[in-house]
Amino acid sequence: MSLATSFSSKFPSPLHWDKQSGxxxxxxxxxxxxxxxxxxxxxxxxxxxxxxxxxxxxxxxxxxxxxxxxxxxxxxxxxxxxxxxxxxxxxxxxxxxxxxxxxxxxxxxxxxxxxxxxxxxxxxxxxxxxxxxxxxxxxxxxxxxxxxxxxxxxxxxxxxxxxxxxxxxxxxxxxxxxxxxxxxxxxxxxxxxxxxxxxxxxxRVLATPLPGRGKAGSLLGELVFGYLQHHGHWETAAAVGRDVLGGAVSVSQADIADARSRQAVAEAAAAGRVEEAVDMAEALVPGALAAQPAVLFRLHCQRFLELVRARDDEGAMRYGRSVLSGAAASDQDQELLQDALSLLAYEEPEASPCGELLGAKAREDAAAALSAALLAHSGRSAQSALERCLAQLGAVRRELVQLGDASAAMLRFDKSLPSNGMLL
Known part of the structure; x- marks a missing residue:
């Protein structure tokens, strides 16, 4: 990319003078x-x-x-x-x-x-x-x-x-x-x-007036409150509800207990305690995993991966034959299954082409999928309203950039939130 522009362009940039132009x-x-x-x-x-x-x-x-x-x-x-x-x-x-x-x-x-x-x-x-x-x-x-x-x-x-x-x-x-x-x-x-x-x-963007009132009196305040509550920042959420929204909304003990239960489920999955996480999820939101077969299969695979990680190849093979072999329902499931099974062919599976399945990120992804399934079955979104708005902004920006909008190309919504509140 030429130094002459800070943006990736699908068009060529000038490189030299055209001596034929005159x-x-x-x-x-x-x-x-x-x-x-x-x-x-x-x-x-x-x-x-x-x-x-x-x-x-x-x-x-x-x-x-x-x-x-x-x-x-x-x-x-x-x-x-x-x-x-x-x-x-x-x-x-x-x-x-x-x-x-x-x-x-x-x-x-x-x-x-x-x-x-x-x-x-x-x-x-x-x-x-x-x-x-x-x-x-x-x-x-x-x-x-x-x-x-x-x-x-x-x-x-x-x-x-x-x-x-x-x-x-x-x-x-x-x-x-x-x-x-x-x-x-x-x-x-x-x-x-x-x-x-x-x-x-x-x-200029920040100077654009927003609708002044939502159900609780402040649309922006409601978005911030929902984001904080969704991610378990209870004390800060309570302060926003009290000071920004005038007490129109509050954090209930039931909300806190529910979120902490879901957090405990996710932490168990992220720590590799898959069976424990599945049992906790079923007790917390009965039927959630049955309604999400792809997530359930992902958790079964994670259980298999934990056995491979522990070098229990015999236990992994038994689990694979008894649980995994007939559970793959989609092409994506089949691909994950083949990658997981391939680990058994290596003395050092972590160093194999699919060794990333034994890493921390695989556990975290399984935990995130489990949390999303619990929220979805409870009629709630895996993301807060603020995060959904951000995702929509990103989609709109990408479309405007494709249409050649100069201002849209300048703004970015995939960076961290700075102190002035504008995502760039």
Whole structure:
């Protein structure tokens, strides 16, 4: 992935200048070699200007795109323009002089957008300077950076439907530049630019008003209360119910006792005491495992795995013949059974291709499946409402990213919850 974007794109990113993009003018007046461009034309008048585009446009699914241009030689007058342009823009003029073209010029520090008359913007630039160009598709703007210093927004309200190409133009003899499209580290702090963009977007999301009231008076408070209660944080849940929801909801002793019983079942399974966990589950929620044959089979397999772990191969084979052989009902069950049985062929089963079945994660997965089955049979969800909302947010975000939404690509919902409450 190119350094020019912090997001994985299904589209190609610019790699070099397209020396064929300018046609006859460029072949006569520009010497283009990969990422380097040198002006070799007459340079007498504005009509002698020549520009070149990158080989591909900015990926349309990139939220933030950045590239840099190093000024190798300012040439006679330093009439160097750097920016973006669409493929329809003629390349016999500097960037920014035509519609759908945006440029920052080195000789006067002006920013040009669709006109030969520029607006005062930043400092001039010359030999040895490095100019960065940032296209922010979240805020629909283009900014420039000189030698690592952010010069601020040059162009606002940039239409997102425009397919913009990195572009550079030269006009007087010996002007020469070299572009960095991400093949090497940038002078500018591109990760910092991305972080600032994400922070601005986060602030806007957090400023979005939520429905003020739920059944208990606060929709957000109810979600937090439900999450804390679901995961056994009783004291904190009670505090939220009292202080945020005004006592409209509370944690009952029955809820605590039920959750602790389920937790004890899960802990037994996670510790490898499968028979004990099954007996406890049946006593707590009768019929739960009979209603979930796949979970019951998973627990039977876990019991077999515990025998293998204990090096009781004879007991494992007896258990396999008497319990497991006829219990696999689905293709997934059959696959798990074959993997488990294969462990008996190895003197050191932990080192076998299926050795992960003897690890702690296999126990934890079985315990989680058992807990979910108990909740489901009791008419409750294995996840809290807050976690279900988060899962839905993730699904919506993935769909929006596929549709090319720049803001959605910037946000992430698979990270931890920071102090400001926004998932990024």
């Amino acid at each position: 046609g006859r003018v460029n072949s006569r007046w520009l010497e283009v070699t990969d990422t380097r461009v040198k002006y070799i034309g007459p340079g007498s008048e504005d009509k002698d200007a020549a520009s070149v585009r990158a080989d591909t446009p900015v990926p349309p699914d990139s939220s933030v795109y950045y590239y840099e241009v190093a000024v190798i030689n300012r040439g006679r007058d330093g009439f160097i323009g750097i920016g973006f342009a669409t493929s329809e823009v003629p390349l016999d003029r500097l960037p920014g002089w035509d519609s759908h073209s945006y440029g920052y010029h080195g000789d006067d520090g002006c920013a040009f957008k669709g006109s030969g008359k520029g607006n005062a913007y930043g400092p001039t630039f010359t030999t040895g300077d490095v100019v960065g160009v940032l296209f922010d598709r979240v805020d629909c703007c283009i900014s420039f950076v000189k030698n690592g210093i952010d010069l601020g927004v040059a162009f606002a309200d940039v239409p997102l439907e425009e397919r913009l190409y990195p572009c550079v133009g030269l006009r007087t003899p010996d002007e020469e530049v070299d572009a960095n499209f991400g093949a090497s580290p940038f002078v500018g702090d591109f990760p910092g630019m991305v972080a600032e963009c994400r922070e601005r977007l986060t602030e």
